[in-house]
Amino acid sequence: MAEGSDAALSIDAATGAVTLATDPDHETQAQYSFAVMATDAAGNASEAQSVTLDINDIDDVAPAFLSGSNATIIENSGSGQVVYTATADDSADISDGVTFSLLSGTNLDPALTIDATTGEVTLNEQPDFEAKPEYFFTVLAEDGSGQGVVKHVTLSVINVDDTAPTILSSDSLAVNENIGAGQLIYTATADDSLDISAGVTFSLAEGSDAALAIDSVYRCSDISY
Secondary structure (H helix, E strand, O other): OOOOOOOOEEEOOOOOOEEEOOOOOOOOOOEEEEEEOOEOOOOOEOOOEEEEEEOOOOOOOOOEEOOOOEEEEEOOOOOOEEEEEOOEEOOOOOOOOEEEEEOOOOOEOOOEEEOOOOOEEEEOOOOOOOOOOEEEEEEEEEEOOOOEEEEEEEEEEEOOOOOOOEEOOOOOOOOOOOOOOOOEEEEOOEEOOOOOOOOOOOOOOOOOOOOEEEEOOOOEEEEOO
16 A cells, blocks of 8 residues: 555555455544555556545434423313423434434323424323322434434423312301390311412302301401391
8 A cells, every 4th residue: 555545544465455444434534545556576566546435424423302301281271282392403413304202111101192293292181280290201302314312301290279178167056146246156167288278268158148247367257237
């Protein structure tokens, strides 16, 4: 092999086979150059034949995820919502588009589906914090050559106060007649501990006697006549 040929190349003097000693990588070195000479038994050498070896670029870099690992949804907000959109960048190499899928396995809830083109993940059931506070899924992003990358995602269901208080106070009482107007005759109490509690206010339901009034803050009913 003539002087000036790339050091990574060697030639078999008997067969003329040229060997590249390194793994060809277009991103590292896109081209190799060498020159071949033939010499006969008498020592007569040919002119050097210059050869250029081009390394063809292929798509060998997986996409990179741009979307995050967490998403949220408010409970009781409806079925069929897009809860996450997977996005990925495939510009680091030859790009022929990215497709998305959900990896099957123990963490994939059957209520979740994904659009292979848009990356939109849909929850096909009513989110309910009390029934299921979190969903877990794994998105696979693949380019046209089969290079892929995964993203593990947690979908958290935001709890809202959707459970009514329970009245604890009695459903019957009695007072003596002629005790005077404006008497406290009942104190309403309620338990709101089954869900998020920000305090309870009280009111008299439609159909209650017009002679009665209730203090919504102090939870007492008064005879007002």
